[in-house]
Amino acid sequence: MAPVAARFALQRAYYPATYDPLVLVHAQALLRSAPAGRTAYIHADLREPEKLLAHPVIRETLDFGRPIALMLVAILHFISEEEDPARIVATLVSALPPGSYLVSSHVTPEFDPEGVGGLQATYRRGGVMAQARTRAEFAKVALSGLELVEPGLALVSEWRATGDGPRPSAAEVSFYGAVGRKR
Numbered sequence: 394m395a396p397v398a399a400r401f402a403l404q405r406a407y408y409p410a411t412y413d414p415l416v417l418v419h420a421q422a423l424l425r426s427a428p429a430g431r432t433a434y435i436h437a438d439l440r441e442p443e444k445l446l447a448h449p450v451i452r453e454t455l456d457f458g459r460p461i462a463l464m465l466v467a468i469l470h471f472i473s474e475e476e477d478p479a480r481i482v483a484t485l486v487s488a489l490p491p492g493s494y495l496v497s498s499h500v501t502p503e504f505d506p507e508g509v510g511g512l513q514a515t516y517r518r519g520g521v522m523a524q525a526r527t528r529a530e531f532a533k534v535a536l537s538g539l540e541l542v543e544p545g546l547a548l549v550s551e552w553r554a555t556g557d558g559p560r561p562s563a564a565e566v567s568f569y570g571a572v573g574r575k576r
Contacts, residue, residue, distance in 0.1 A: 431454050433450050433454065435448050435450050435451065439465075439468065439472070439481060440472060440476050440481060442481050442484040442485050443484060445485075446484070446485070446488050457488070457489070457490055458490060459490060460489075460490060460491075460492035460493045460494070461489050461490065461493045461494075462493065462494045462495075462496060463485055463486065463489060463493065463494070463495045463496070464495075464496045464497075465482065465485075465495065465496070465497040465498075465535065466496060466497065466498050466570075467498055467499075467500075467568075469482070469497065469499050469526075469531075469534060469535060470499050470500045470523055470524055470525055470526065471521065471522055471523060471524075472522070472524065473522050473524050474524065476522075478534045478535075479533060479534045479535075479537070482495070482497075482534060482535050483537070483538075486538070486539070486575060489575055490575075491575055491576055492574070492575065493574070493575045494542075494572055494573065494574050494575070495535065495536075495539060495572070495573045495575070496570075496571075496572050497531075497535040497536070497570065497571060497572075497573075498549055498568055498569060498570040498571075499525075499526055499531040499534075499535070499568065499569050499570075500512070500523075500525045500526075500567055500568055501525055501526060501527060501528060501531065501567055501568065501569055502525040502526075502527070502567070503527055503528065503563075503567075504562075504563040504564040504566070504567050505564040505565075505567050508564070508567070509525045509567055510525075512525075513525055525567075528546060528569055531546070531569050532546055532571075535571070535573075536571055536573050538575075539573025539574060539575060540573060540574045540575075540576055541571055541572070541573050541574075542571075542572040542573065542574060545571060546569055546570075546571040547569065547570065547571070548563055548566050548568065548569060548570070549566060549568045549569065549570040550565075550566045550568075552570050552571075
C-alpha cells in the first residue's frame with residue numbers, strides 16, 4: 394500500500410485494525426515502521442468508527458490536515474444492514490480532510506447468485522456475518538458524496554484492465570471496486 398500512497402502524495406501510514414487479539418499479536422510481531430512510512434496495528438472494531446477515530450495511535454501519527462487514503466477492501470460485506478454500514482463509512486469519511494481517498498470493494502450476488510449465496514451461508518454457519526450487496530447497494534453504503542475516480546464503480550477485474558489476455562467472467566469475480574475522492 395505504501396507505493397500507492399506515495400503515488401498520490403498521501404501520508405504513508407498503515408493502520409490495519411482487528412478485534413481478534415491473536416491477529417493483533419501476530420501483526421505487531423510482523424509489522425514494522427520504516428522511514429518511508431509508519432506502521433501500527435490497533436485493537437479496534439470497524440463497527441465502532443468513533444472509537445477507532447479517537448484511538449490515540451491514530452491521532453498521534455496521522456495528520457488530519459493532509460489527505461489520507463482509507464482502504465475498506467473486502468470488509469464491508471461482513472457488516473450487516475442492522476449494523477448500519479453506511480453510517481460507519483460516512484463517519485470515517487467525514488473525519489478525513491478534503492482530497493482524501495476511499496478505496497473499497499464488495500462482493501455482489503448479481504452475477505452468480507447461487508455461488509455467492511452459498512458463500513454467505515457457509516460464513517453464517519461458521520458464525521461469521523456475510524452480506525452480499527448489489528452495485529446500487531454498495532454505492533449507497535460506501536460511495537455517497539464522493540467523486541469517483543475513473544473508471545468509477547466497476548468489477549475489480551475490469552478496473553483499469555490492461556492487455557488483450559483472457560479476462561475472468563463477471564460470475565467468476567463477483568466483486569465490485571471503486572476509488573472515491575472526498576471534495
